Amino acid sequence: MGRRKKALLCLALVALLAGAAWWHKNRILAWYYVSRLISADEGNREAWVKRVAGLQDAALPRLLGAWQKADPAACHTVESALTELTQPWNASDARCAQLLVSFSQNFAAWSNAGKNAALRTAQSLLKKNSGQPTLPAPLSKAAGDLLEAAEKSPETSVQRLFLAAALVERVPQGQWLDTCRSMASIGLDSANADMRAAAAYLVMRPALREDLDLMKKVLPLLKDSSAEVRRSAVLALGLARDLVGDDDLLALLHDPDEEVQQHCEMALRSRGLQEHHIFLGRLMSDERPAARLQVLQHLGHARDLDANVWLRRLCQDPSPAVRAAAVRAASADLRGFLQEMAAQDSSPTVRQLASHYLNQLPR
Numbered sequence: 001m002g003r004r005k006k007a008l009l010c011l012a013l014v015a016l017l018a019g020a021a022w023w024h025k026n027r028i029l030a031w032y033y034v035s036r037l038i039s040a041d042e043g044n045r046e047a048w049v050k051r052v053a054g055l056q057d058a059a060l061p062r063l064l065g066a067w068q069k070a071d072p073a074a075c076h077t078v079e080s081a082l083t084e085l086t087q088p089w090n091a092s093d094a095r096c097a098q099l100l101v102s103f104s105q106n107f108a109a110w111s112n113a114g115k116n117a118a119l120r121t122a123q124s125l126l127k128k129n130s131g132q133p134t135l136p137a138p139l140s141k142a143a144g145d146l147l148e149a150a151e152k153s154p155e156t157s158v159q160r161l162f163l164a165a166a167l168v169e170r171v172p173q174g175q176w177l178d179t180c181r182s183m184a185s186i187g188l189d190s191a192n193a194d195m196r197a198a199a200a201y202l203v204m205r206p207a208l209r210e211d212l213d214l215m216k217k218v219l220p221l222l223k224d225s226s227a228e229v230r231r232s233a234v235l236a237l238g239l240a241r242d243l244v245g246d247d248d249l250l251a252l253l254h255d256p257d258e259e260v261q262q263h264c265e266m267a268l269r270s271r272g273l274q275e276h277h278i279f280l281g282r283l284m285s286d287e288r289p290a291a292r293l294q295v296l297q298h299l300g301h302a303r304d305l306d307a308n309v310w311l312r313r314l315c316q317d318p319s320p321a322v323r324a325a326a327v328r329a330a331s332a333d334l335r336g337f338l339q340e341m342a343a344q345d346s347s348p349t350v351r352q353l354a355s356h357y358l359n360q361l362p363r
Contacts, residue, residue, distance in 0.1 A: 116155070188221070
């Protein structure tokens with residue numbers, strides 16, 4: 001009888017353990033899947049990302065805990081899994097705000113790589129349903145709290161600027177504006193190129209584009225040593241015609257960075273310049289005198305341009321060869337004009353004056 005009781009007790013214990021295991025199976029799977037995900041190589045990482053994402057909320061505690069690791073690759077992998085997991089969510093889903101609240105609560109415990117991964121994940125959440133004008137209040141509040149939580153971590157300053165840009169673009173006018181303005185001003189003055197580029201990106205937001213003082217601080221970045229900074233500066237100032245003239249942008253058509261050139265062309269087109277305007281502007285702003293000389297060959301094809309304005313600029317060119325060619329072109333144009341007046345003007349006095357000045361022109 002004693003053995004039978006022991007057997008029954010063992011069976012009951014096994015059943016209890018099996019039930020507990022079944023009850024907690026998702027947590028157990030989360031522990032296993034996330035562990036395998038972090039150690040996965042390039043070949044099978046995507047498969048483990050999908051397995052972790054399939055666990056939905058059950059995987060979140062384990063994923064967030066993994067951001068304590070200092071390994072940037074592991075933190076980026078966790079970020080990918082979170083992005084996949086939250087893909088079906090929309091901005092009005094309460095889970096978005098809840099997730100950002102948990103980010104703020106755990107932020108101090110994470111490594112630098114984990115903190116930056118969290119801020120990037122937050123940005124993607126704020127960009128969901130971008131067709132809607134404003135974010136739900138709980139989500140914007142949670143994002144603002146995360147901005148404040150990250151303020152004490154200088155190593156997250158760049159991603160914090162990007163999060164501020166995503167936030168201020170989708171909140172009612174005036175909200176978080178002072179905070180974002182202060183962040184942008186500090187970033188534009190930073191010695192760190194990534195900070196300057198991110199700050200210029202923040203200034204592009206409609207809420208900050210009207211701030212003249214901030215826009216003036218972006219101006220020097222058009223000549224920044226960093227191509228990434230120049231790209232952001234061109235995009236920020238593209239429509240600011242009062243601050244940056246077309247001539248200032250034309251010079252950037254010869255920037256060493258091809259992407260800066262493309263952004264510059266896009267900015268000039270947004271100002272109403274046509275393809276032939278940009279073509280001539282590229283020639284006119286070229287450092288090579290031979291290229292600037294080509295303006296004279298193409299000027300006659302641009303009927304909507306005032307040739308005299310371009311000729312006047314070429315007459316002031318630093319190259320003697322360009323100035324001489326411009327003078328010859330101007331004289332030729334003027335000769336034809338005077339010949340027409342001398343032959344056809346209705347006033348005898350005007351015809352006489354036209355003939356007189358025609359004779360003064362060099363042949």
